[in-house]
Amino acid sequence: MSITVSELCIDRSGKRIVDHVSFSVDDGCSLSILGPNGAGKTTLMRALCGLLPYSGTVDVDGERLDRLTRVEAAKRIGYVAQDMTALNVRLSVFELLLLAQNSHRVSWRTGSGNQDAAMEVLSRLGLERFADAVPQALSGGERQMIALALALVKKPRLLLLDEPTSALDLANQLTMLEAVHRYTREKGIVTLSILHDMNLATRYADDALMLVDGTRRYHGATAEIMTPERLSEVYGVTCRTLSVDDGAYTAIYPVNVRRG
Numbered sequence: 001m002s003i004t005v006s007e008l009c010i011d012r013s014g015k016r017i018v019d020h021v022s023f024s025v026d027d028g029c030s031l032s033i034l035g036p037n038g039a040g041k042t043t044l045m046r047a048l049c050g051l052l053p054y055s056g057t058v059d060v061d062g063e064r065l066d067r068l069t070r071v072e073a074a075k076r077i078g079y080v081a082q083d084m085t086a087l088n089v090r091l092s093v094f095e096l097l098l099l100a101q102n103s104h105r106v107s108w109r110t111g112s113g114n115q116d117a118a119m120e121v122l123s124r125l126g127l128e129r130f131a132d133a134v135p136q137a138l139s140g141g142e143r144q145m146i147a148l149a150l151a152l153v154k155k156p157r158l159l160l161l162d163e164p165t166s167a168l169d170l171a172n173q174l175t176m177l178e179a180v181h182r183y184t185r186e187k188g189i190v191t192l193s194i195l196h197d198m199n200l201a202t203r204y205a206d207d208a209l210m211l212v213d214g215t216r217r218y219h220g221a222t223a224e225i226m227t228p229e230r231l232s233e234v235y236g237v238t239c240r241t242l243s244v245d246d247g248a249y250t251a252i253y254p255v256n257v258r259r260g
């Protein structure tokens with residue numbers, strides 16, 4: 001699986017929100033989409049899963065996204081939105097996992113294969129204890145993890161995650177992103193994640209795309225993009241980098257907001 005986005009432009013209410021953005025991601029790789037609030041990250045992601053009209057081209061595994069039917073696109077793409085209202089139904093997590101595998105079909109019957117896949121994804125994410133729970137009775141962070149399970153159980157070729165760790169505690173941030181990272185490599189899919197946490201981006205994304213005012217400011221290998229100079233320019237924050245575990249990780253420490 002690979003994705004190539006060329007000259008993507010998106011207008012909302014007559015205003016250009018994403019302006020000629022291009023990038024590509026190879027199979028088994030993950031890209032973090034970064035940038036200040038309002039930069040156009042969610043708008044870009046919603047267009048990539050067919051929820052917003054755009055100009056330019058998006059090729060998913062060599063096929064034009066706008067030429068796929070809704071069903072074909074739904075089979076290939078898994079999307080975890082910031083807003084999780086889709087979970088406001090009176091079904092258990094396990095039932096939702098069965099339903100998600102058939103969401104592109106008009107009529108369906110669940111087989112043991114569907115049930116195995118549901119259990120497998122819960123086990124991969126360490127969420128077996130929630131199988132019988134109703135999402136409405138879960139906490140915000142627990143619901144966010146269930147939303148990820150629902151996207152993965154569809155076996156997407158392109159996984160789109162909009163701030164997937166915004167409600168998660170420290171341990172769950174690492175557990176979920178580690179699981180996504182492993183899944184992306186193992187299945188040769190492509191994962192795009194909108195992240196505000198620079199340390200999670202440096203740790204789990206191969207490449208980074210930095211948007212500013214709807215345009216591509218920087219794109220490339222995460223380690224090359226995440227320099228104090230660039231973070232200062234894009235976010236207006238003075239940052240220092242710290243080498244952790246003899247250079248195994250580079251941590252980013254935000255010192256202060258630059259004035260002026």
Ligand SMILES: Nc1ncnc2c1ncn2[C@@H]1O[C@H](COP(=O)(O)OP(=O)(O)OP(=O)(O)O)[C@@H](O)[C@H]1O
Nearest residue numbers: 012013015017035036037038039040041042043044
């Ligand atoms: N339906 C709309 N009509 C007009 N403007 C919109 C619409 N949706 C979004 N925008 C504008 O587009 C810009 C980008 O919004 P978007 O949600 O893509 O930003 P973002 O980078 O994801 O921000 P955040 O980090 O805060 O989530 C914002 O200025 C927003 O006000």
